[in-house]
Amino acid sequence: MRVMKKxxxxxxxxxxxxLVIADGSKIKFYSxxxxxxxxxxxxxxxxxxxxWEGQPHVDKFDxxxxxxEQKPCNEKGLEEVIKLVKIFRRNLTTMDLSQL
Amino acid sequence: xxxxxxxxxDPEMVIEEFQDQYGTIxxxxxxxxxxxxxxxxxxxxxxVWKYLRSGAEFTEEIVLHNSDIFHILTPKRMELVxxxxxNKVTSxxxxxxxVHRNYKNTYDDLLALEKVGLVEFKRSGKSRIPTSFIVxxxxxxxx
Numbered sequence: 323m324r325v326m327k328k329x330x331x332x333x334x335x336x337x338x339x340x341l342v343i344a345d346g347s348k349i350k351f352y353s354x355x356x357x358x359x360x361x362x363x364x365x366x367x368x369x370x371x372x373x374w375e376g377q378p379h380v381d382k383f384d385x386x387x388x389x390x391e392q393k394p395c396n397e398k399g400l401e402e403v404i405k406l407v408k409i410f411r412r413n414l415t416t417m418d419l420s421q422l
Numbered sequence: 423x424x425x426x427x428x429x430x431x432d433p434e435m436v437i438e439e440f441q442d443q444y445g446t447i448x449x450x451x452x453x454x455x456x457x458x459x460x461x462x463x464x465x466x467x468x469x470v471w472k473y474l475r476s477g478a479e480f481t482e483e484i485v486l487h488n489s490d491i492f493h494i495l496t497p498k499r500m501e502l503v504x505x506x507x508x509n510k511v512t513s514x515x516x517x518x519x520x521v522h523r524n525y526k527n528t529y530d531d532l533l534a535l536e537k538v539g540l541v542e543f544k545r546s547g548k549s550r551i552p553t554s555f556i557v558x559x560x561x562x563x564x565x
Contacts, residue, residue: 323473323476323477323478323479324478324479324480324481325433325470325473325474325478325479325480325481326481326482326483327470327480327481327482327483328482328483328484328485329482329483329484329485329539330484330485330487331484331485331486331487331538332487341466341469341470343469343470343473343478350473351469351473353462353465353466353469355462367462370462372465374465
């Protein structure tokens, strides 16, 4: 069993934090979060994909880090999340979650 | 091009950090169920704690997709990282003494390294103890 944490800098003020827990090649849990650095407040989560309790979904947070929207989605691997983040960047925060 | 920094942490140490922060795994579990898993860090820490307790390995990676890292990795700073990966120090002052540098410059360099995760600080009373868990830094050129 392995617990793997990754921080992927997309830009100076944008990054993805990823947590994957795997048993061999089987992924038990994942959580990939797109974070943006605010000048006065440090890093804040904007959009998060995870499979808490085996239910893959995507969450959107407001500027106060409060969950404002949640939608079920397909399982997301880190590579797919990196691709989405690189394409949409900060626009992710205004997008319709069902498209993610 | 990207730079991949690999760290390996002793699971026992990670569990101790959770104990300092949350008390017991049950109290963290309650906090997560009350917040309905809306708090990112608590939910992730609970999962990490649960699996480390049952013997999982713990690895951490930092991936930088731009060349900013080369501004951060100056020879003097790399010397600090290199020293910290091989030795334990009890304070920033002790570290500055063994690398023959003044305290202020050592402290400033450690803060710059902390920002990208190359160095971590552990609190011990009033002092901050710098440590590094880096086992490798790779530069990858994508074709």
